[in-house]
Amino acid sequence: MNAPVEIPIFPLNTVLFPGGRLPLRIFEMRYVDMTKACIRDDAVFGVCQILEGREAGEAAVPVPIGCTARIAEWEVPTPGLFNLDTRGEQVFRILDQRVERDGLIRAQVVLEPAPVAQALPTSQELLGRMLSEIIDKVGAKHFPQPVQLGDATWVAYRLAEILPISVDQKLAWLQYNDPVRILAEIEATVFGEEDSGTE
Structure with a gap:
């Protein structure tokens, strides 16, 4: 520690x-x-x-x-x-x-240690495309630079910030040290899936 x-x-x-x-x-x-x-x-x-x-x-x-x-x-x-x-x-x-x-x-x-760097999983590329569309719509200037749509942590944190969900849920995600887990729960939240299929 x-x-x-x-x-x-x-x-x-x-x-x-x-x-x-x-x-x-x-x-x-x-x-x-x-x-x-x-x-x-x-x-x-x-x-x-x-x-x-x-x-x-x-x-x-x-x-x-x-x-x-x-x-x-x-x-x-x-x-x-x-x-x-x-x-x-x-x-x-x-x-x-x-x-x-x-x-x-x-x-x-x-x-706390930063999450281990990892690429956005292929199974969650839809979330990366969704974030890309949001960035194009509202403007890249509203997001930290450089844009890193291939980075699992960057995508997870940016979606967690902008999704219209409770601060309590955001706080729960902040405590995870696993971006893939955050992405899986975001996927379930956005698309209403109980199981996103991500380990």
């Missing part, structure tokens, strides 16, 4: 996947300070789905699993406001956490 590291946590009503794009509008002082520190140190913060509470106001209770995010681009349209373009990097699990005086959550986390 990797050695624990400490990162700030940003609880949100969303699930971020490795490689995913997450635009954010930062205005609460605790997160403005967090953003400044991350930019200064080229450091990551953690995005977790909210278990209890809200995105703004008192510190929410995050679920104990999330994905690290790194700031790729940023701008300050007015003082005290950041517009961020962030990228998901690595799944983590929270071991321990505390709430700072300003309401920022800081947590000891362990980073």
Whole structure:
């Protein structure tokens, strides 16, 4: 197991996947300070789905699993406001956490290993074609680059992000370290198949 590291946590009503794009509008002082520190140190913060509470106001209770995010681009349209373009990097699990005086959550986390790279299985090429059609329709600029339609993990994570399903289901998929398993469940969800035929 990797050695624990400490990162700030940003609880949100969303699930971020490795490689995913997450635009954010930062205005609460605790997160403005967090953003400044991350930019200064080229450091990551953690995005977790909210278990209890809200995105703004008192510190929410995050679920104990999330994905690290790194700031790729940023701008300050007015003082005290950041517009961020962030990228998901690595799944983590929270071991321990505390709430700072300003309401920022800081947590000891362990980073999970990335899934083993593998090609999109022939049996699931339909999902790759479906994703390709979606990309063509909405524009490649809305997806992380480069587009990797032959990569099982890239296809699984991008479909998991865009499918109109519950955040709880997305969170369940985030916990899998097997993209083929995610693809099989996506296939069953999209096409209503109880068994996609994938081991």
